[in-house]
Amino acid sequence: MTGVWLRPQRPSRSGPPLHRDRIVTAAVELLDREGVGGLTMRRLAEHLDAGPTTLYWHVATKDDVVDLALDHIFGEVRLPDGSAGDAGSDRDWRVDVEGLLLDWRAAMLRHPWSAALLGRPMLGPNVLTRTEFLQAALQRSGLVEPDLGAATHALANYVIGSAVTLSSWQRLDAPEPREAARDHLATQRDRYPTLVDTGHLDDRDWEDTFRRGLTYLLDGLPTRT
Amino acid sequence: MTGVWLRPQRPSRSGPPLHRDRIVTAAVELLDREGVGGLTMRRLAEHLDAGPTTLYWHVATKDDVVDLALDHIFGEVRLPDGSAGDAGSDRDWRVDVEGLLLDWRAAMLRHPWSAALLGRPMLGPNVLTRTEFLQAALQRSGLVEPDLGAATHALANYVIGSAVTLSSWQRLDAPEPREAARDHLATQRDRYPTLVDTGHLDDRDWEDTFRRGLTYLLDGLPTRT
DNA sequence: CGGGTTCTAGAACGCTGTTCTAGAACCCGA
DNA sequence: TCGGGTTCTAGAACAGCGTTCTAGAACCCG
Numbered sequence: 001m002t003g004v005w006l007r008p009q010r011p012s013r014s015g016p017p018l019h020r021d022r023i024v025t026a027a028v029e030l031l032d033r034e035g036v037g038g039l040t041m042r043r044l045a046e047h048l049d050a051g052p053t054t055l056y057w058h059v060a061t062k063d064d065v066v067d068l069a070l071d072h073i074f075g076e077v078r079l080p081d082g083s084a085g086d087a088g089s090d091r092d093w094r095v096d097v098e099g100l101l102l103d104w105r106a107a108m109l110r111h112p113w114s115a116a117l118l119g120r121p122m123l124g125p126n127v128l129t130r131t132e133f134l135q136a137a138l139q140r141s142g143l144v145e146p147d148l149g150a151a152t153h154a155l156a157n158y159v160i161g162s163a164v165t166l167s168s169w170q171r172l173d174a175p176e177p178r179e180a181a182r183d184h185l186a187t188q189r190d191r192y193p194t195l196v197d198t199g200h201l202d203d204r205d206w207e208d209t210f211r212r213g214l215t216y217l218l219d220g221l222p223t224r225t
Numbered sequence: 226m227t228g229v230w231l232r233p234q235r236p237s238r239s240g241p242p243l244h245r246d247r248i249v250t251a252a253v254e255l256l257d258r259e260g261v262g263g264l265t266m267r268r269l270a271e272h273l274d275a276g277p278t279t280l281y282w283h284v285a286t287k288d289d290v291v292d293l294a295l296d297h298i299f300g301e302v303r304l305p306d307g308s309a310g311d312a313g314s315d316r317d318w319r320v321d322v323e324g325l326l327l328d329w330r331a332a333m334l335r336h337p338w339s340a341a342l343l344g345r346p347m348l349g350p351n352v353l354t355r356t357e358f359l360q361a362a363l364q365r366s367g368l369v370e371p372d373l374g375a376a377t378h379a380l381a382n383y384v385i386g387s388a389v390t391l392s393s394w395q396r397l398d399a400p401e402p403r404e405a406a407r408d409h410l411a412t413q414r415d416r417y418p419t420l421v422d423t424g425h426l427d428d429r430d431w432e433d434t435f436r437r438g439l440t441y442l443l444d445g446l447p448t449r450t
Numbered sequence: 451c452g453g454g455t456t457c458t459a460g461a462a463c464g465c466t467g468t469t470c471t472a473g474a475a476c477c478c479g480a
Numbered sequence: 481t482c483g484g485g486t487t488c489t490a491g492a493a494c495a496g497c498g499t500t501c502t503a504g505a506a507c508c509c510g
Binding site: 050051052053054057058 | 456457458459460461
């Protein structure tokens with residue numbers, strides 16, 4: 001019930017023409033091309049030259065497909081090289097953390113639908129591997145519980161929140177509605193003086209904004225270095 | 226196109242039995258009681274003793290209802306008292322920020338569906354008012370652009386990410402699947418040593434965790450105080 | 451070659467958001 | 481008091497959705 005991850009993969013014989021990997025790849029393609037609304041069991045099947053019902057042999061429900069697709073794209077997040085395992089390593093933890101999180105954010109923005117589908121527990125292997133890496137790096141910084149766990153969650157949540165906010169804003173795909181929103185805000189300068197004066201809805205360097213926030217967070221961690 | 230906020234409210238004559246406010250209230254009730262899947266135009270109409278199609282006179286699309294419902298619950302977020310407007314005030318900006326964000330998080334957790342529906346631009350008046358308050362408080366701390374905007378976004382995104390993560394995890398409403406997930410993780414101690422050892426999926430004091438993260442972030446801000 | 455598992459697929463169910471169309475209810479000026 | 485135009489309600493219908501049921505192909509192995 002908790003997701004695909006706890007259920008066993010269907011045992012296959014040799015090379016069934018339709019297996020999970022193909023399904024996931026096709027699902028991601030569909031999502032990338034047409035957005036959340038474009039992912040339909042029927043269209044996904046069609047895209048795989050199969051009948052719609054066939055999918056249900058390999059997958060229990062549409063949510064499974066979504067879970068798999070989500071975890072799939074997190075596989076794109078590069079783990080800064082060097083084995084994450086050796087906790088005694090003297091690699092710069094901060095460089096590792098920043099690299100991981102910047103890449104995490106980039107992956108989500110490359111697949112903007114991911115932000116909209118995030119409201120489900122992420123327990124896939126790719127996500128867990130990245131989280132493990134993150135927490136291991138933070139441990140190297142000297143953090144201990146309960147700050148270690150809190151820092152892990154804080155950083156992960158910061159990335160997730162940033163991606164959700166930004167890609168929902170960008171999903172207004174045409175610049176036109178963005179401008180409309182901006183104009184509308186500018187109208188109400190008496191109500192939102194600070195927001196209007198600092199151009200809260202204006203385009204800005206989002207990557208720089210993200211980096212700054214990340215810096216604040218890392219600077220504030222009670223590390224031992 | 227960008228949402229309800231830019232379109233004018235339907236001009237009404239005196240007291241039409243079905244107006245936006247009633248619709249929004251009913252929608253929130255429905256969402257609270259039955260979750261995201263429980264909100265249906267038909268059920269919403271039924272709940273209002275109206276025909277399903279009647280709704281479409283007051284609202285252009287279901288997304289409108291969602292946008293309105295979302296902004297509605299953010300109206301529950303208390304603005305720490307004292308007018309936010311006077312930038313010269315010597316109120317403790319940090320107390321204000323912490324109060325606002327804790328309440329923001331609480332409102333989202335009170336309505337867990339909000340996290341799942343967040344993947345849309347939030348431009349409603351309640352959200353904007355809270356954001357304005359947040360940024361005004363940060364301005365009092367001495368922050369200036371570009372750090373001011375970056376801090377605003379960082380804090381808002383942190384809250385959003387935290388709420389999304391936590392309520393998606395809690396949405397596995399029975400403890401049973403949570404335990405299953407934990408057990409499954411414990412199995413793979415070789416793969417995720419740090420996560421397993423720190424009990425990454427175990428229950429923890431989430432409010433405390435959130436507060437810590439908030440502290441790190443605030444501590445790291447390049448304020449002038 | 452035969453039998454059981456693995457895999458595919460068509461038809462159908464109940465549900466969804468939304469539109470079309472028609473008509474009721476109401477306000478206001480004559 | 482009436483008439484007409486606006487405001488509001490609603491039934492029927494459309495295309496599409498996720499999913500299940502059922503039947504039958506395709507394949508592996510003894």
